[in-house]
Amino acid sequence: MSTDPFGTERLRAAVLRSWLDSPTRFTEDANAEEDLRLGGYRDRLFVELAQNAADAAALAGTRGSLRVSVVDGELRVANTGAELDAAGVAALASLRASAKRGKTVGKFGVGFAAVLSITGEPRLVSRSGGVAFSAQASRDMLADYPELAERMRERSGNVPVLRMVWPCGDAEPPVPEGFSTEVRLRPRDGVDVDALLADFAGQVPDLLLSLPWLENVRIVDDSWHSEQQAGGLVELRGPDGARRWLCHRASGSFSATELAGQGVEAQDSPEWSVCLAVPVDADGKPEPLTEDVLHTPTPTDERLSLPVRVLATVPVEPSRRRVLPSAAGDAVLTAVADRYPDLLGLLRAEHRPLLVPTPDFPRSEVDEKLRELVLARLRESPWLPGAAGESLAPARARVLDVPGAEPELTELVADVLAGLLPAEYAAADLASRLTSLGVARVRLAELVEALTGVRRSPSWWRQLYTALAPLAETDPNAREELAGLPVPLVGDTLRFGPRGALLPDFAAAAELLADARLPGLALVHADAVHPLLERLGAVRAGPAELLAAPELRAAVEADIDAEPVLPEESSLADIVLSLVRLAGVEQGEHPWLGALALPDSAGDLRRADELALPGAPILAVLAADSPLGVLAEDYTARWPAEVLTGVGVLRGFTVLAEDAPTAPDHGLADEQAWWDELAAPPDRLTAVRDLDLVDETCWPEAIRLLAAEPETLRALREPDGYTGWWLARYAQLAGQPPSYWRLPAATELAGLFDPLPDTGLPDWLATAVGVRERLRVTDAAAAATLLSRLADPERVIDTPVVFAAHTELTRALRAELIEVSEVDPPERVRVLGGGVLDAANAVLVDGPWLFGALPEERSVIAPDGQYEALAELLDVPFGTEELEFTPDGGEALDWGELSAVRLACGLLGIARPERGVWLHDELSVDGVRVPWWVSPDGEVHAEDTPEGLGRALAWQTGEWSRRHLLIALLTDPEPATLLG
Known part of the structure; x- marks a missing residue:
């Protein structure tokens, strides 16, 4: 067998001669190959190798297989089909020439450049022989030619790898059994082979669909298989399971007009083919694609938004990434649109609309053109089943x-x-699609x-x-x-x-x-x-x-004014009472039933809710002039009491209930005043009616009657509810409203409010209707009441109660329950001596050193730290403003100079003040002797006594609550004073 079966020596010589004749040609070839490696074919390695395998199978006339393996770190891609021949080698070693003809995929002879993305030393081994390309061998050869070597140096040693081809040596291993050709690629440093294999695996399903001549693919240990089934179905099986595609294929030939402008190779192969494919589930329901690219038949960069895959032999640029604008391309796209309704016809009727393109922005110019063509065909074709x-x-x-x-x-x-x-x-998901078709x-x-x-x-x-x-x-x-x-x-x-x-x-x-x-x-x-x-x-x-x-x-509400019924007509009262009995209507369930006309004891017709049952408990507590009547006794004999109360006839108090009321329009006594005090309308109104009809002398019994029924008791206890509000103000206990009184046990209110006389009401019920049980300010009205009680000279109020009242007022201010602007300042205030004084003559004690200096009969006390709030509320001046006095004389001392002070501070863990004290043998302010004083400039003065020094020290150290302990330690500066 020849050692150079494909004549590579002749090919090398021809290339070398062209480069020597024109060194610029060398640079052009190097640039062109670099453009392919870095540009159009930079990430198409597996696509191009699979395409070559499919073409080999097509040339052999039988579906082929492709296997990817890694041998000694070398990536090997083997395929079946036609073997490598001299024409193919010549095409590989040329810049843009292909030996493929007919219905093969490859056309330009440049796809093999994709191997350069991972190696500079690719080899192809076939049963008919093998060839190798080598960047290093090319550089070694060119080094012998000065001008070419200079060009190579200008390019930092980069040479056109695929222009120089050598035969493989005798030591090259043969093609694996069962395969005809194998591409062998030794990855350069830095290539992640595992990642490359994973990328290959991700492309397999798409390539098996795009390349029907390719039947099997194996990547290391994983295998995929493509099976052509009846009815246009293609099943792709792989490591992750099987997926079925429904395909509709068509083919034809370009007209001479459509081929005009195409190259010689294209004109020698004038056939076109299209395939429309969509994934389907086991029941044949399509799974529309959301986004894809045009396949020609391998993937391009032309993005599509159609719900199907389009595989069509549209003319493309040499990079195979973009469609080449041409009449031939338009003809193929038109053929795609013409066959689109046919693909829908392969589906069950209910599934067809899923493949109508959804209204969307086109992803590319090709997508825009194809969408318009497809939608136009779908509008015209009768593919919808009526x-x-x-x-x-x-x-x-x-x-x-x-x-x-x-x-x-x-x-x-x-x-x-x-x-x-x-x-x-x-279906909602089809709406936009069908609407777009008209x-x-x-x-x-x-x-x-x-x-x-x-x-x-x-x-x-x-x-x-x-x-x-x-x-x-x-x-x-x-x-x-x-x-x-x-x-x-x-x-x-x-x-x-x-x-x-x-x-x-x-x-x-x-x-x-x-x-x-x-x-x-x-x-x-x-x-x-x-x-x-x-x-x-x-x-x-x-x-x-x-x-x-x-x-x-409507009939019930007009009943009181309606004409008398004829003898042959049913009484509306009998109809309604029958329905109430059958329905089990409870009292208050339908308030409008109260308009039903019923006879009273005198025979006159009255509204049902203006009548009471004979002997009803409510009658015993009503005022003599109450407008309520008594129901005729023949009705009580004919109808059970629960039926009569169901239409509004009274036995006891009744409750009016309404969800989300919007206005005080329910006919309740003083309802507007209650509504005005609410911060917001209540979520639900629950109110006892007819409270204003109670006799003033019968309120204890009326209140017990309210507590006896769960529904009225709930209304009474409702927070911020109308019932409790009204009773606290207008009910009468011992001649006064409940809020006038306090519980006898509520001693914190002693003097402020009088104890409730014996009414027979338990404490819990008395407080429920408004009798006070504790000192509490919740709003401006409560604050005004408390200030009024404090200012009443007829009341004897102990100092602790006064202090508690002032404390509660300041708490309400801090909690923003009240604002000073909402409360009128009192004309009189309660002072420390227990009496009442005109506010204009009172002062607020806003510093503990003022006690003794200010007379008790003028002094208003306040909780520590709350002086300003109370003074503003009462509109009285501060004591420190009245007595702005700085004592004369005295000796300025550091606290540490006093041994008793050092001992006391040490025992209590108190840091001595940095600021000293003015020590006086005797200290008086405005003619009144005082144990200690703080002058307006903040200087502390004290008599040389334990009482004076102890208070001054406690004030300066912020330990005012421990002043008595400090006085004791200064009186007897021994540890036993603290510990004994």
Whole structure:
């Protein structure tokens, strides 16, 4: 066998001669190869090797296999099919020439440049021989030619690797068994082979689909297989399982016009082919792509937004990354669009819309052109299946756009709406796609309008309601649109709109209402009764639902002024009381029932809520002039008490309840005043009615009556509720409202409020109606009351209570429960001596050294550190402003000079003040002797006594709470004083 079967020596000589004849040609070849390596083919290694394998299989006429392995660190890619020949070697060693013809993928002869991304020493071994390319061998050869060597040095040693080809040596291992050719690549330093193999593995499924001549791929230990199945299905099996693709292929030939401008090689192979492919699941449902690139048939950089993969022999640039604008390219794209409806025809009808392109921004110029072509074909072609079995073009089709409805809805109205598509086409994810094709969408309101006047049996209407029912459960807008839905009534008439219709739900309904004078009641035909009608405003005509009917309520509310019933008519009172008994209505459940006209003991008609049961407990506590009447006794004999109280007749106090009230419009006594004191409207109003009708002398019994019923007791205890508010102000206990009194045990309020006389009420109930149990300021009104009580000279209030009251006032200010601007300053204030003084003559003791210097009968006390807040509230000056005095004389000493001070501070762990003290034998301020003083400049003065020094030291060290302990230690400066 020849050692150079492919004539590589001749090829090298020809290249070398061209470079020697024109060294510039060397530079051009080097630049061109570098452009391919760094540009168009920089990341296409596996794509190009797989493409070569597919072409080899196609040339051999049988589907091929490709295997990637790593041998001694060398990457080897073996394939079956046609072997390497001299023409192929010549093409590999040329810059842009291909030996491939016919329906192979490669056309330009430059794809092999992709191997340079990982090696400078590629080799190809075939059963017919092998060749090698080598950057180093090329450099060694060129070194013998000065001008070329200089060019090579200018390029830092970079040479065109694939222009010089050598035969493989005899030591080259043969091609693996079962394969015809193997590419062998020794990676340069820095190439991550594992990462490369992982990248190859990720590309395999796409390449098997793009290259139908490639059947099997193995990368080290992982294998993939492509199986062509019937019906255009291709199953790709790999390490991660199987995936099926539905493919539609077509081919043809370019016309002479379309080939104009194409190269010689393209004109020698005028065939084109297209393949549209989409993944499908086991049931044949497509899994649309969200983004892809055009495959020609290997991937390009032309991004596409179609939901299918497009594999088409569109002319591309030599880099195989971009489409080459041309008439031939336009023809292939048109062929893709023409075959698109055919791909949809391979799918089940309900799956076809999934492959309609969604409205979106085009990803590239090719995408924009292809989308327009595809959408135009889809608009014109009759590929949509009508609900009646016909095929429809989108322009003639309509889809029922009623999300959430049952599929049966489409079947029911197919003969009402012509051109209707099956229910599957109403899915929300298809809306934009079908709309873009011109499919009209019939909204719910249009459907309801189309049903107007349609005559069908009541059972048909019930089926329709069943199909529409899910909408009313989930969509408030749908309920509005269904408001005009026709409803068949008893008597073979249609009512337009379910609201107000009654759904018969108990046997006695017809009999009970037969002779009633209640205009407007509409009973739905029994065969059409459906829960949807109730959801849309119809009411079930059970006892409770009949009571809720607006027509019945209107009749009740007008009953007191209505004309007397005729003998043959049923009494409205008897109808309502029967329904109340059957429904088990409880007192207050339907407040409007209180308007029902019932006879009183004198035979006059009164509202039910203006009557009390004979002997009712509430009658014993009402004022003599109360407007309440007593129900006629024949009614109490005919109807149980719980039925009568259900319509508002009183036995005890009743509770008015309303969620989210918006105004004080409930007819409650003094309701506006209560409402004005609220920071915001209550979430729920729960209030006891008729409190203003209680006799003033009967309040203890009335309060016990309120506590006896759980419902009224809850209303009484409701925080910030109307009932508790009203009772605290207007109920009468011992001639005063409850808030006037305190519990006898509430000694912290002694002197401020009088103890509650014996009323027989337990403490918990007394406090519930407003009797005070502790000192608490919660608002400006409470603050004003407390200041008024403090200023009352008739009240004897102990100093601790006064101090507690001032403390509570400052707490309320700090907590922002009150603001000074909300409370009028008192004219008089309570002073330390226990008396009351005009505020204009009082001063607030704002420093402990002031005690003794200021007379008690002028001194207002405040909690430590809260002087400013209380002074502002009371509008009194500070004591330090009254006595701005600096004592004369004295000796300035450092605290450390006093041994007793050193011992006391040491025993208590107190740091001695840096600022000293002025020591006086005797200290007086404004003629009054004081033990210590702080002058306006902050200097501390003290008499030379334990009392003076101890207080001054405690003040300066911030240990005021330990002043008595310091005085004791200074009196007897011994450890035993502290420890003994």
